[in-house]
Amino acid sequence: xxxxxxxxxxxGGGTQPEEADRLRELLRSPGYLKGLVFCALIGVPxxxxxxxxxxxxHELEHLMWGGLPEALGWDVPPWWWPLPLLLVAGxxxxxxxxxxxxxxxxxxxxxxxTGGITSRALPGVILAAVLSLPLGATLGPEAxxxxxGGGLALFFRDLARVPATVQxxxxxxxxxxxxxxxxxxGSPLIAGVLLIEVAGVGGPQLFAVMLPALLSSGxxxxxFTGFGRWxxxxxxxxxxxxxxxxxxxxxxxxxxxxxxxxxxGIVMHLIMRGGRRxxxxxxxxxxxxxxxxxxxxxxxxxxxxxTTGRSPANVASxxxxxxxxxxxxPHSWGIGALIxxxxxxxxxxxxxxxxxxxxxxxxxxxxxxxxxxxxAPLPGLGVVPGMAAGMAAATTSALRLxxxxxxxxxxxxxxxxxxxxVILAAVVAFVTTQLLPPGSPVPPVGKPAEPPTAPPPAAxxxxxx
Numbered sequence: 001x002x003x004x005x006x007x008x009x010x011x012g013g014g015t016q017p018e019e020a021d022r023l024r025e026l027l028r029s030p031g032y033l034k035g036l037v038f039c040a041l042i043g044v045p046x047x048x049x050x051x052x053x054x055x056x057x058h059e060l061e062h063l064m065w066g067g068l069p070e071a072l073g074w075d076v077p078p079w080w081w082p083l084p085l086l087l088v089a090g091x092x093x094x095x096x097x098x099x100x101x102x103x104x105x106x107x108x109x110x111x112x113x114t115g116g117i118t119s120r121a122l123p124g125v126i127l128a129a130v131l132s133l134p135l136g137a138t139l140g141p142e143a144x145x146x147x148x149g150g151g152l153a154l155f156f157r158d159l160a161r162v163p164a165t166v167q168x169x170x171x172x173x174x175x176x177x178x179x180x181x182x183x184x185x186g187s188p189l190i191a192g193v194l195l196i197e198v199a200g201v202g203g204p205q206l207f208a209v210m211l212p213a214l215l216s217s218g219x220x221x222x223x224f225t226g227f228g229r230w231x232x233x234x235x236x237x238x239x240x241x242x243x244x245x246x247x248x249x250x251x252x253x254x255x256x257x258x259x260x261x262x263x264x265g266i267v268m269h270l271i272m273r274g275g276r277r278x279x280x281x282x283x284x285x286x287x288x289x290x291x292x293x294x295x296x297x298x299x300x301x302x303x304x305x306x307t308t309g310r311s312p313a314n315v316a317s318x319x320x321x322x323x324x325x326x327x328x329x330p331h332s333w334g335i336g337a338l339i340x341x342x343x344x345x346x347x348x349x350x351x352x353x354x355x356x357x358x359x360x361x362x363x364x365x366x367x368x369x370x371x372x373x374x375x376a377p378l379p380g381l382g383v384v385p386g387m388a389a390g391m392a393a394a395t396t397s398a399l400r401l402x403x404x405x406x407x408x409x410x411x412x413x414x415x416x417x418x419x420x421x422v423i424l425a426a427v428v429a430f431v432t433t434q435l436l437p438p439g440s441p442v443p444p445v446g447k448p449a450e451p452p453t454a455p456p457p458a459a460x461x462x463x464x465x
Contacts, residue, residue: 039175046149050180060134065313079305082136082298082316089135090294094287096128104128105147109275109353110442117147119155128357136316138348139358149180194404252380257389261425265432268397271350273439278354283443293355297348304344308337315344319366330373338374368394388418393429402430
């Protein structure tokens with residue numbers, strides 16, 4: 001696990017035969033082979049920890065938004081239900097951020113990260129996620145899962161007394177993160193692809209990081225699937241069942257996906273900039289301002305429930321459950337309800353991105369799906385192509401990870417039939433967001449924002465959004 005660091009392939013790097021020789025040398029090194037075996041082994045406990053973490057989040061969310069309202073006599077939560085829950089969430093997360101190591105994990109507005117979380121920071125990361133996600137944060141669980149997997153991998157390394165080197169930290173952190181994130185996305189493939197783009201590595205280093213990540217996530221996926229069947233508990237992964245027939249793509253679907261992707265690219269760019277503005281506001285007074293932002297997100301959910309008569313959980317959640325409902329029966333959503341859910345979720349998403357703790361993937365998928373269903377009545381555009389293009393464009397714009405977004409949307413849909421519009425929408429949205437002016441970076445908690453002194457990171461680099 002202490003192999004040399006060869007220069008990357010490509011212009012200015014070594015030739016292909018030289019790169020192949022370096023790769024063979026790396027794969028033959030005893031340290032790297034031992035690292036592969038260790039990564040396969042840690043895939044088991046990491047996937048089990050991720051399983052129980054997701055089970056806990058799922059059960060707490062069901063209790064907060066299903067069991068407790070029913071016990072009080074309501075079939076669905078009343079319109080004001082998100083207000084006290086998010087008031088508690090904001091105050092508690094603010095206290096975790098200011099008093100526990102690690103500040104509760106990465107701020108969601110800064111994007112997905114694979115490093116920087118130590119085993120000492122794990123309690124704060126888990127606590128902040130448990131206080132955010134079940135209580136109504138418009139965020140997903142993928143960022144805390146990545147932190148959980150990477151932190152546990154390094155914890156097991158320390159237990160096994162494996163020497164802590166830069167290479168071992170990178171490899172084990174990537175492997176642990178991949179094993180954990182494969183659980184929520186339902187496939188080790190998306191975990192591997194996501195790690196390629198988030199880590200921003202290339203050449204032989206790409207294979208050096210990806211082989212442990214794929215091996216660990218593959219083993220973890222097997223354990224996760226089997227363990228769920230053995231225990232009877234449900235830790236749902238992200239997938240949808242489209243309730244209408246998958247059509248054949250025509251010219252209208254392809255043509256409409258381009259302006260839709262441009263529009264979503266602009267909208268998601270504004271949402272992410274809003275999240276960074278929220279983070280700068282929160283950094284000045286973390287406890288008070290986190291509470292205010294969380295409460296404002298609760299107001300968005302309450303306004304949605306008041307204007308539509310639907311559950312406030314459609315806004316005050318990751319969007320995973322609502323996404324499945326919308327995909328299964330898109331025609332049950334009227335135009336007014338779709339406009340309301342898009343507007344209210346967008347504002348709540350921006351507020352939560354900079355204040356609470358979670359991940360940016362799930363709400364972006366839901367927003368893209370809702371916009372696709374909303375625009376489906378356009379002449380020549382089908383419901384399913386609209387959903388596919390919308391999800392691809394929104395996710396790519398939020399993450400700035402086009403390949404991962406394409407693979408994720410195809411896997412979520414469970415079919416390759418929509419792949420052409422998915423790819424087209426992702427590419428157009430990515431180009432659109434790259435051409436828009438970047439915003440200021442997310443400041444550390446408790447410190448004022450500083451103007452950027454260097455160009456923004458390249459797409460897929462750690463911290464890019």
